[in-house]
Structures are given as C-alpha cells and as structure tokens.
Amino acid sequence: MNLSITLTVNGRERMLALPDPRVTLLDLLRDRLDLTGTKKGCDRGHCGACTILVDGRRTNSCLALAISHDGADILTIEGVAHGDTLDPVQAAFIAHDGFQCGYCTPGQIMSAIGLIREGQAGTDPERVREGMSGNLCRCGAYAGITEAVLEAQRALDAAEQEQAA
Structure with a gap:
C-alpha cells in the first residue's frame, strides 16, 4: 500500500x-x-x-x-543559495571558518538560518551558542560558527536597513 x-x-x-x-x-x-x-x-x-x-x-x-x-x-x-550567490549565512560560514571537516555544516547552516529567521540570534554570542546548542560539531569549530551567525545577522540587518531607506 x-x-x-x-x-x-x-x-x-x-x-x-x-x-x-x-x-x-x-x-x-x-x-x-x-x-x-x-x-x-x-x-x-x-x-x-x-x-x-x-x-x-x-x-x-x-x-x-x-x-x-x-x-x-x-x-x-x-x-539556500540563490543561483551562484551564496546566502549570507553560507558566506559568513566561509569567512569565519565555521567548519572543519564539514559534515555538520549543512545542519549548522540550516539551524543558523532558522535561528535568524525566528529573530532569536541577536547580537550576543552566548545567545547564539544557546540557540545553536542542538547542533554538535565533533571538530569543535564553535567559535567560527558563532562568529558566522553573528556576522550573518549583522549583514541581514544592514541589508534590511538599506532597503528601508
């Protein structure tokens, strides 16, 4: 059936x-x-x-x-990407070395996108770490992941302010 x-x-x-x-x-x-x-x-x-x-x-x-x-x-x-243009979260992960072996990276990126869209990322690294705590990285790339999420949030905020002006 x-x-x-x-x-x-x-x-x-x-x-x-x-x-x-x-x-x-x-x-x-x-x-x-x-x-x-x-x-x-x-x-x-x-x-x-x-x-x-x-x-x-x-x-x-x-x-x-x-x-x-x-x-x-x-x-x-x-x-996530728009043709050849990476999503701001993807670009930030690359810029901040938010990955090592890369196995967890797709899940990390999807979680980061969700966290940002939910309005839960903010500007506090501890808040980002807490929001991303359901995603484990065996390589320990957490510092880069946190910085990537914060950078993506800043980039998206700047783009939103630019559109509003």
Missing part, C-alpha cells in the same frame, strides 16, 4: 508515493530525492546534522515522519 504526499522542497512541488508510513523526511530527502546535503549523523535527534526548515521552523529530519508533513514547505541546504 503506497501513501501519497505532496511536499514543496526548495521551492519545487513534489508528489511522492511512500511505500512505508515510517519513512523519515531525512531518508526521503536523501534516498528518494537525491538531496544528500542533509546528513545522517546520530539518527536519533541528538546531533543536528539533519536539520532542515519545515514551514520555516528548524526540524531534525531524522525524527520527522514524512507522512506527517503532507503539504509542508521544506528548505534544505541545496535550496
């Missing part, structure tokens, strides 16, 4: 048949849609490597059943 769902993934509507109601969003993205930027880390919701945005909210895709998200709008790391 196949179950049908419709998802908007990175701006593109996708109609999918699920052979099993236990398929997670992580496995659907990686195995069925070939969007392998979202990483499988712990597969238990502890590390944040699988973080995506579902209807604008940060979600550990390894814990989210695909069937429960019929009609959802999903943003993965593959949908």
